Amino acid sequence: MNTEYKEARAKFEAGVAKSLQKHKERKESFSTGGGLPLGRLYGPDDVESVDYMRDIGFPGEYPFTRGVQPTMYRGRFWTMRQYAGFASAEESNERYRYLLSQGTTGLSVAFDLPTQIGYDSDDPMAQGECGKVGVAIDSLQDMEILFDQIPLDKVSTSMTINAPASVLLAMYICVGEKQGVPMDVLSGTIQNDILKEYIARGTYIFPPKPSMRLITDIFEFCSENVPKWNTISISGYHIREAGSTAAQEVAFTLADGIAYVEAAARKGLDPNVFGERLSFFFNAHNDFLEEVAKFRAARRMWARIMKDRFGVTNPKAQMLRFHTQTGGSTLTAQQPENNIVRVTMQALAAVLGGTQSLHTNSMDEALALPSEKSVGIALKTQQIIAYESGVTNTVDPLAGSYVVESLTNEIEKKAFEYIGQIDDMGGMLTAIEKGYVQKHIQDAAYDYQRSVEAKESIVVGVNKFQVREDNREMNLLTVDASVGERQIAKLRKLKEARDNLAVKNALEDIRAAAADDSRNLMPLIINAVRSYATEGEICGVLRNVFGEYTENIVL
Amino acid sequence: MDILINKALAGDMRAIARIISLIENGDPIADAVMRRIYPLTGKAMVIGITGSPGAGKSTLTDKLIESFRKKGKTVGIIAVDPSSPFSGGAILADRIRMQRHTGDEGVYIRSMGTRGSLGGLSRGTREAVLLLDACGKDVIIIETVGVGQSEVDIIKIADTVCVVLVPGMGDDIQIMKAGIMEIANVFAINKADKPGVDRVAAEVRLMLELVRDKSWTPPVHLTVAENGTGVEEFAESIVKHHEFIKNSPEGARFEFRRLSSEVEDILLKNLTRKAEKVWRSQKSGKLMEDLAARKTNPYTVASDILRKLFPQADYDEGIKEANTSHVTPDN
Amino acid sequence: MDERKIRVVVAKPGLDGHDRGAKVVARALRDAGMEVVYTGLRQTPEQIVETVLQEDADAVGISILSGAHTFYFTKIIGLLKEKDAGDIIVFGGGVIPDKDIPGLLEAGAGAVFGPGTPTSVCVEWLEKAVADKRAKEQ
Ligand code: B12
Ligand SMILES: Nc1nc2c(ncn2[C@@H]2O[C@H](COP(=O)(O)OP(=O)(O)OP(=O)(O)O)[C@@H](O)[C@H]2O)c(=O)[nH]1
């Protein structure tokens, strides 16, 4: 750094120190939402350690800090993908067709909790939950209705399904079959990320070992048969929503990623190949600069991990491609309209961070499932950023910002520290078993709650600038309570009409293969699904063989 | 009160639960309850499960419940978690791993916070166990807090103490030798699905060779509590040890030692409570100021309280001794 | 030293996996000196009620964000009454639309707290509710 700058900066700091005696700053010290210290002013000296070619590079080139494609949004906007689904397949199908007509470019299916946890609608555990928070899918029949008149060769579909991911993917493949769309044309994503279910999301079924096997079975099957399918969406979103900081979000997500790569490599799969199909899912919260830096840091870190740790040479397998969703837990029940503004900021951060697809939350987030009107506004928010803000017309516009590059470094440093600790423990599975990850997240969540209650963190409308209000009059989405009964009736009919012997045989085949680690379960599950075995029946067999997971509480 | 006791003895779960609360709250009627039920105790098999935090004690307990239930035994569980020294509150979460037994009438699970007690148990664990015993539970399992090495109160209560170890503890065993290793009657090396089990097992066996008392050599079992592997054999060893305790001279000695410590504990507890009562009634702003100004001292205050409790006793013993040994008192 | 602590079960009924709020509230209650039995996820109403009775809890706090609140609150309150334990305080929170709250209170819930409620408000409410309940017992 030249001496002229150094002298000038010293003079500036001295001047500020003097004026501070008269006019104090708003706080003693400033930090990001995630607790990283934030200086008053960043200058060239703060990024002295950055080597452009080593640490930043060009878009589409290692280490991908500036993005995964050379032209980014000048070429094509991100996929605007709104997570939706409720009640029965019929109602959700209608909502999807509405979204597609409104310019949504990819579907994202939300399943109800029984479906996510492997129970049919007629299971006692499903009582009161059918169709409540997503669509209820019991068998291939429901899936056919869900995608009725939606051409699977034209849309890409993301399915938030984890423990029973194989079953739902199998159903999707079978629907494709019936539409005349072969497997190798299908494109989309299954979440299929069980580790973060144990950590933060809660829709696990089986213990870690067999769960990891189901995942690597999918990796293997898809790399041979469904090559355009993203076989996993390694998710930090839920970790962040459960309360983590930004740096923890990156660290724990990438540590999960490492565990999957290791598991697949152990199975003999080549990370240069399956690495291309790994995708990620992050959160966008309010602290704008930290969030932009987080996305950039994550991309750089993953490239380094794949290259240095796993010796991956295929650039496509070094790239971290990700979906983003705005931060639901930042959205308030109080003054819900304010949420539109929050979501706008968060979406902008995701775009400046170089996301490949985006879900924007609705203003009624903290009140109920989104109404059609509020989903509309959320989608328009993305369209306005895309077409009107201008930020999409040049690649990675915030690169070189002293503060953004500094924070990118800070996040990377902090996140690698966590990953180092997890490595020392023996990897992510052990860290989860010990409750290490959960404990860090819960502590961060509790700290945040306390800082809001102490008004150290301000949430407009919640602990400052409150107004008296009453949400009883708001137009909220209500889910028809009869979904459960309708599903149960459908199931009863189905079980009368199908070839029950074929179902029984298909299930027995799964049982036998489940006990044998060397077999791939995917083809057998497809076979069972095709004969209209229900999701609950298939998961029931697997539960029998694999056992069930109990969560690990460390409060 | 009698109604409550009778209900409990008849197996009414809410009555049992209520009495345990009275006990742990230090309610004065607890002693009366104990006197009443004591003759009915001594029938249950009392098992202690101890080991470092996260070793798998709760998971193992869950599997033991299953095993004993299959044999038709009724089971009571006392699961102890630490109370916060700051707030006195506690998060009690051991039972999460045993929740599948909640619908079973033959199983009663009770969580307790340590409430300042340091030995790995809670205030009132002993009484709670006696109560469950009197109320007819065949087997009583106590899960201690995740222990370091000094929390060994469990031997005063349990017939059979099981120590749960896990692979990857390395040098910890050396450290633990002094404390909880010595109290074990049965070992479970849990998480046997992980690398390093054999080494831990070997280390433990090696250490056991140094034990002088050869009448009972603690068996060492490898278990995977998560899926139940090895649990049946582990349970068998527990039952064997229990038979050993009941039918051998060592067992009788053990029983006497335990009863003696029981008397001591009750004595101390009651003394403490009485002394605290007098102290509370005497404590005044003036007295505290006098203490702070060094006009009087905590020793004298304490002797005065004792004098109130036991007028005849000699409280100046120490002072006389001090005088004769030519230490000049200050005043 | 001897004192009667407040014992409260914090429960997550059904398949709902949102536990951030439940855990935050559980910790706040602990930090207020209470003994909190945390049941973990996926509890049936029967399991919850059985836990409350076995643990001799003064209160049970239910956290629901999946929209199934009316079903679970009424079921749990009903079962408690059936077991002659209608005196146990039932309260809770989560994402529960304002318009559903009167129904829950009518069914017998003591209080329902929505998003944005300071945990101190939950703590104070429970302390008072338990004090009132104990005063009545005397
Ligand atoms: C965080 C979050 C998640 C996280 C959960 C992480 C975790 N481990 O908890 C993740 C990302 C995993 C998640 C997933 C899902 N979510 Co979500 N999620 C939220 C979100 C954004 C915030 C909830 C939160 O934690 N807030 C912070 C905590 C501290 O607040 P709180 O829970 O409200 O608790 C406060 C009060 O409610 C009260 N309280 C709560 N419990 C209790 C208990 C007692 C005893 C007391 C006294 C008080 C009390 O006190 C607390 C302190 O103020 C809400 C929307 C929102 N903004 O509220 C949606 C929301 C709850 N989710 C929703 C849905 C649908 C889902 C999914 C089911 C989607 C799907 N189909 O897959 C999944 C599946 C989750 C599952 N397994 O059940 C819907 C539910 C819709 C409904 N009720 O009709 C919501 C409302 C969003 C929406 N509008 O669509 N989610
Ligand atoms: N791999 C493996 N994990 C296990 C085994 N047994 C228990 N665990 C895991 O170890 C963790 C702790 O288990 P717990 O049963 O809660 O342990 P604990 O000793 O009761 O823990 P504290 O009461 O907190 O001291 C959980 O994640 C369990 O799933 C086992 O045999 N193998």
Ligand SMILES: [Mg+2]
């Ligand atoms: Mg435990």
